[in-house]
């Protein structure tokens with residue numbers, strides 16, 4: 251389902267706060283009613299790109315500078331604007347903000363709350379949030395880029411569950427349909443060529459709270475079922491095949507349900523674009539070479555950069 255662009259924070263208390271400090275980003279908003287500096291610095295942002303690693307987000311900013319703006323973004327894109335917070339890194343390049351989020355939903359949800367407030371204070375117009383990540387593939391060739399339809403949790407439910415005030419709160423976890431279609435459109439070109447050099451598919455994405463047992467790996471520090479017995483390779487494959495066949499899951503990472511749910515809740519159009527590093531039906535260890543990893547990690551950059559050129563900058 252597509253949203254109509256009316257995004258908002260979902261917190262009436264913010265209306266009463268005269269100042270705000272985005273602690274983990276070290277961004278101070280001394281006057282929330284008139285946040286001139288924030289508007290000047292961030293008001294032009296149209297796309298917020300997120301990914302686990304600081305270095306990947308720095309590389310992404312450089313890639314966008316060179317490939318979207320042809321080296322003429324006019325931005326100091328190498329400067330980490332969130333460095334004083336010592337938690338996350340952020341780089342502005344033209345109308346794109348690239349931010350790292352660490353590993354897993356808990357670290358990503360912190361930066362996401364603060365970024366959603368930031369774009370609101372800055373009065374950004376309909377900003378898009380796109381996660382550019384890595385994942386384990388299910389039945390797809392390593393290097394495939396998956397654009398997610400829905401996030402699934404490790405219990406194979408498409409929802410994000412969080413404990414709030416001692417109660418379970420469950421929120422739906424699907425991504426914006428129009429944004430997904432525009433991203434898939436950017437993967438194709440009428441005349442073939444560079445755009446089709448690697449596979450881009452749509453599929454559902456499982457996001458777990460654990461890289462090892464949560465993703466059914468056999469190589470963690472523990473490998474136990476609920477009954478306290480070790481699970482076997484057959485148990486693992488049985489589970490992964492269920493993910494694939496029953497839920498249409500094509501890749502596994504650690505943020506999709508939370509990311510889909512919080513952005514959807516706040517009316518922000520979002521997408522999850524992850525490359526697969528390995529086929530989990532064939533193994534567990536990520537042992538791509540440095541060069542392979544660089545090539546794979548750059549594939550979502552290529553897709554998102556083409557999307558920004560085709561669908562964002564062409565309309566301004």
Ligand SMILES: O=P(O)(O)O[C@H]1O[C@H](CO)[C@@H](O)[C@H]1O
Pocket residue numbers: 301302303352353354382383384385461503504505
């Ligand atoms: O490649 P990134 O964006 O870090 O994402 C994936 O990699 C991490 C695990 O290695 C998890 O955060 C997972 O979601």
Ligand SMILES: O=c1cc[nH]c(=O)[nH]1
Pocket residue numbers: 384385386387461465502503504527536
């Ligand atoms: O298998 C993988 C690879 C990358 N990230 C994950 O969360 N899982």
